[in-house]
Amino acid sequence: MPPALAVDALTKDYLSPIKEPGLLGGLRALVNRRYKSSRAVDGVSFRIEEGELVGFLGANGAGKTTTLKMLSGLLTPTSGTALALGRVPWKREPEFQRRLSLVMGQRSQLWWELPAYETFRLNKEIYGLREREFRASLDELVAMLDLGEHLSVPVKKLSLGERMRAGLAAALLHRPRLLLLDEPTIGLDVVMQKKVREFVRGYNRREGAAILLTSHNMADVVELCRRVIVIERGRLLYDGPLETLVARFADHKILRARFSAPVDRARLAELGAVVDADADHATLHVPRARTAASAAALLRDFPVADLDVADVDIDDIVRRLFGAA
Amino acid sequence: MSKYLTAYSIALQETLQRRATLLMDRVGGFAVVLSLYSFWSALLGGKPSFLGYTRAQMLSYVLIINMLRSMVFTGRGWLLVGEISSGRISSYLVRPLSYHGYALSLDLAQKTVHAVSAVLEIGLLAALARGEVFVPRAASSWAAFALSAAMASLIFFFLEFAVSTLAFWTSESGGPLFCFELFLQFAAGAFFPLDVLPAALRRALEATPFPYMVYFPARLLLGQISGREAAARLAAQAGWLAVAAVLSLAVWRRGLSSYAAEGG
Numbered sequence: 001m002p003p004a005l006a007v008d009a010l011t012k013d014y015l016s017p018i019k020e021p022g023l024l025g026g027l028r029a030l031v032n033r034r035y036k037s038s039r040a041v042d043g044v045s046f047r048i049e050e051g052e053l054v055g056f057l058g059a060n061g062a063g064k065t066t067t068l069k070m071l072s073g074l075l076t077p078t079s080g081t082a083l084a085l086g087r088v089p090w091k092r093e094p095e096f097q098r099r100l101s102l103v104m105g106q107r108s109q110l111w112w113e114l115p116a117y118e119t120f121r122l123n124k125e126i127y128g129l130r131e132r133e134f135r136a137s138l139d140e141l142v143a144m145l146d147l148g149e150h151l152s153v154p155v156k157k158l159s160l161g162e163r164m165r166a167g168l169a170a171a172l173l174h175r176p177r178l179l180l181l182d183e184p185t186i187g188l189d190v191v192m193q194k195k196v197r198e199f200v201r202g203y204n205r206r207e208g209a210a211i212l213l214t215s216h217n218m219a220d221v222v223e224l225c226r227r228v229i230v231i232e233r234g235r236l237l238y239d240g241p242l243e244t245l246v247a248r249f250a251d252h253k254i255l256r257a258r259f260s261a262p263v264d265r266a267r268l269a270e271l272g273a274v275v276d277a278d279a280d281h282a283t284l285h286v287p288r289a290r291t292a293a294s295a296a297a298l299l300r301d302f303p304v305a306d307l308d309v310a311d312v313d314i315d316d317i318v319r320r321l322f323g324a325a
Numbered sequence: 326m327s328k329y330l331t332a333y334s335i336a337l338q339e340t341l342q343r344r345a346t347l348l349m350d351r352v353g354g355f356a357v358v359l360s361l362y363s364f365w366s367a368l369l370g371g372k373p374s375f376l377g378y379t380r381a382q383m384l385s386y387v388l389i390i391n392m393l394r395s396m397v398f399t400g401r402g403w404l405l406v407g408e409i410s411s412g413r414i415s416s417y418l419v420r421p422l423s424y425h426g427y428a429l430s431l432d433l434a435q436k437t438v439h440a441v442s443a444v445l446e447i448g449l450l451a452a453l454a455r456g457e458v459f460v461p462r463a464a465s466s467w468a469a470f471a472l473s474a475a476m477a478s479l480i481f482f483f484l485e486f487a488v489s490t491l492a493f494w495t496s497e498s499g500g501p502l503f504c505f506e507l508f509l510q511f512a513a514g515a516f517f518p519l520d521v522l523p524a525a526l527r528r529a530l531e532a533t534p535f536p537y538m539v540y541f542p543a544r545l546l547l548g549q550i551s552g553r554e555a556a557a558r559l560a561a562q563a564g565w566l567a568v569a570a571v572l573s574l575a576v577w578r579r580g581l582s583s584y585a586a587e588g589g
Binding site for chain 1: 327328330331332335338339342343412413415416417418419420421422582584585
């Protein structure tokens, strides 16, 4: 089976007008506008197989959305190639569009003044679904996204969470084989986020659709994606299992100790980096290789009442990665 | 085809749903008609005719303007500008759909609602004017008018679409659209019949598509143009319609490729 996405050396330059300062600059720009070119995506290559759910990470402006726009056919790359479901996306062929869905966070395709059901009906026609397919798909989505009574209410009366779930349903009625999700949980409360995540995972498993997902919400990435692709300033920084990424960044473990008597902070520092300490608590980062030795020393030389050895939080790592980018 | 019918039906529902907006639009249009009516009544005074228009014809012209304004000059150019500048247009471009066909379906829905309202208003005004209104007897006048008004609506749709599409290149395409609509109403004869203008200006305007949007269909209904001249002008109007359609598609294609190349 061909991959859902095969991206090779994809590159995109943007032209943006240069605004010179002052009134004179403004007048000059009126007659002779100058442009500067900036590279938003720089030689990115990767493959995603059918049924894979991959996280696409990077700081703001790293080039994630530009990449998604090229893969959905909205933008033509400056150079490089991509095949999505075996087609060149920017040719915008209907056969390709019928199997694709692009969901951009809060940007809803729903008709504001009318119940969401009307938009669903329109999408049924746009994607050429038969009545039976439409019914089956709709019933399933309504049940999974808990949309029942919201379908007959004008969209403008729905809460943000309800609207985003209805938007997701509208985007999935035609059961796309490739789903590009840009910030699917942005602005939602924790309970809603969880619901949307469960739904995305369920859709991926049930339909075997390939999903590429961007998110600034660490929980989305950690709970959904085994594989992540990280880009920084348009370049591919990492492509592989989330665990490996974590291991690469998590070169240390965390020791948390509670003491039965006050201890000397200076002596603790001999065991590892003290990130937090007071009279009866301490948190240390120790290199992985020395974890056992440090823990033993701690138990031997200090009045330890309780000791906890933990891995670094994935959230932390991904956050650091963003921080670094 | 069914996708465009569904879009039409949904847009129809939405227009009816926005009752306040619809009401304001109609009240505004009605105010224009009333002021034109009073203005022309004052100019005519006791005279039997003015600039070749009898009183009944002039009042009919004003009423027809109301009809044509509703059919021709209603569109969603401003929405298109908004959708392009905000990037919302993307959600349509990734779906298997012709945006032109979609936009036309939505426009037609709006035109339907406004045309029906206009008929009701005209009935009311004609009743108030008590027989002072000229009602064409010939079926051919009505048929020619219907054909011409339909083409006028499409010309407006394509031209407005082309101007709105400029939003792909500039974030300020609201400006051109505003100027376009204002000039259009003047040049089409939506404020007064173009006979009122100096001959040279009128001839210049007649070389453009604008008079075909109000002035020409109105004169067809008033029976001022008929026979071979009417046929020739209808053919010219069809020509302008073709030009507008081609122009609109060309601007749209170029806009899309520039959007795709430069990003939104």
